[in-house]
Amino acid sequence: MRIGFIALLSLLLIGCGQQASDSSQSAAEKQQTFEWKLVTTWPKNYPGLGTAPENFARRVEAMSAGRLSIKVFGAGQLVPAFEVFDAVSQGTAEMGHGAAYYWTGKAKATGFFTSVPFGLNAQEMNGWLHYGGGLELWRELYEPFNLVPFAGGSTGVQMAGWFNREINSMQDIKGLKMRIPGLGGDVITRAGGVSVTMPGGELYTSMQTGVIDATEWVGPYNDLAFGFHQVAKYYYYPGWHEPGPILELIVNKQALASLPADLQAIVESAARAVNQDMLDEYTARNNTALVELVETHGVDVRKLPDDVIAELRRLSAEVLEELAEEDELSRRIAESVKAFQKQATAYHGISEEAYYQARKQ
Ligand code: CA
Numbered sequence: 001m002r003i004g005f006i007a008l009l010s011l012l013l014i015g016c017g018q019q020a021s022d023s024s025q026s027a028a029e030k031q032q033t034f035e036w037k038l039v040t041t042w043p044k045n046y047p048g049l050g051t052a053p054e055n056f057a058r059r060v061e062a063m064s065a066g067r068l069s070i071k072v073f074g075a076g077q078l079v080p081a082f083e084v085f086d087a088v089s090q091g092t093a094e095m096g097h098g099a100a101y102y103w104t105g106k107a108k109a110t111g112f113f114t115s116v117p118f119g120l121n122a123q124e125m126n127g128w129l130h131y132g133g134g135l136e137l138w139r140e141l142y143e144p145f146n147l148v149p150f151a152g153g154s155t156g157v158q159m160a161g162w163f164n165r166e167i168n169s170m171q172d173i174k175g176l177k178m179r180i181p182g183l184g185g186d187v188i189t190r191a192g193g194v195s196v197t198m199p200g201g202e203l204y205t206s207m208q209t210g211v212i213d214a215t216e217w218v219g220p221y222n223d224l225a226f227g228f229h230q231v232a233k234y235y236y237y238p239g240w241h242e243p244g245p246i247l248e249l250i251v252n253k254q255a256l257a258s259l260p261a262d263l264q265a266i267v268e269s270a271a272r273a274v275n276q277d278m279l280d281e282y283t284a285r286n287n288t289a290l291v292e293l294v295e296t297h298g299v300d301v302r303k304l305p306d307d308v309i310a311e312l313r314r315l316s317a318e319v320l321e322e323l324a325e326e327d328e329l330s331r332r333i334a335e336s337v338k339a340f341q342k343q344a345t346a347y348h349g350i351s352e353e354a355y356y357q358a359r360k361q
Contacts, residue, residue: 032260035071037093038096040075048218048281064266068263070094079092081199081201085250091255101181101182113138115182118240119244120244122245125244128336129151134336137333150250150271150272150275153279158216161178177196179206179215190315204227204228216239219286220290235301235302240313249271
């Protein structure tokens with residue numbers, strides 16, 4: 001008892017000392033203000049994807065009482081969409097918002113941190129990143145690029161995409177020119193298709209002019225905003241390639257280190273808040289957008305045939321196995337995701353999945 005009491009007293013005293021030094025430190029630090037730039041891969045204020053970084057900047061500004069103000073730039077305003085990674089790495093901008101799988105040219109394993117085909121859903125991705133060791137691996141991967149990543153939003157399970165060709169068998173994927181980045185794109189290539197990566201802002205015209213035959217983007221809420229129903233015949237599900245994609249907020253390492261501890265904590269907390277907020281928004285808005293696509297615009301919504309799904313799943317496993325062979329870090333990431341997914345599948349089988357079934361009956 002006595003030892004416990006003394007230990008507690010010591011902790012309290014240490015706590016007070018810490019507090020005293022913190023407040024004297026913050027007096028000087030509170031004079032200091034920071035003005036940051038945040039570049040994104042999305043059109044300025046694009047619903048959800050583009051409004052999330054604005055929401056992040058607003059929260060940071062409010063929480064820091066204006067000590068850290070962040071100006072958000074849409075794709076092409078300061079740098080083109082696909083130069084966000086380099087711009088933040090080199091310090092042209094302090095922060096960026098986009099998706100890790102746009103950077104597979106920098107490191108193949110970035111694909112793991114957006115979405116793995118037939119992998120984790122949004123809930124599971126968040127669990128893996130924040131409580132399953134995922135974020136530490138992501139930071140290790142980005143370290144050589146001078147970047148610190150944070151989860152920066154999730155769209156939930158996506159749609160397989162918009163197609164101007166019916167998909168009745170794997171034969172229909174042969175020669176299909178589809179915009180599909182990351183590991184999903186590797187699977188389409190392996191299936192005999194041609195995968196293309198291009199920013200969202202270019203997709204409508206590319207579909208309209210036949211530069212591509214198909215595109216995945218997000219789901220009803222975002223796809224309606226781009227008007228893909230005007231340039232595509234079929235809307236296929238499920239989003240086998242992106243079951244729970246996580247977006248990223250990346251911060252230049254020196255810029256983050258230059259902030260006082262309280263502002264660093266604000267950046268972290270605002271990122272965490274925006275990450276959840278986006279998923280909440282998509283959960284609500286995808287439902288209403290789907291109704292509008294079907295009832296107002298008469299969109300032909302179709303399920304990919306079961307045998308096509310099975311074959312894509314087989315090819316995905318091959319792609320993942322090869323990726324794990326790339327290097328030692330890729331192997332550790334692959335093993336971490338695989339172990340997490342095994343346990344999540346087992347438990348979610350008797351919780352989430354069992355509940356969805358039960359709700360239908
Ligand atoms: Ca997508």
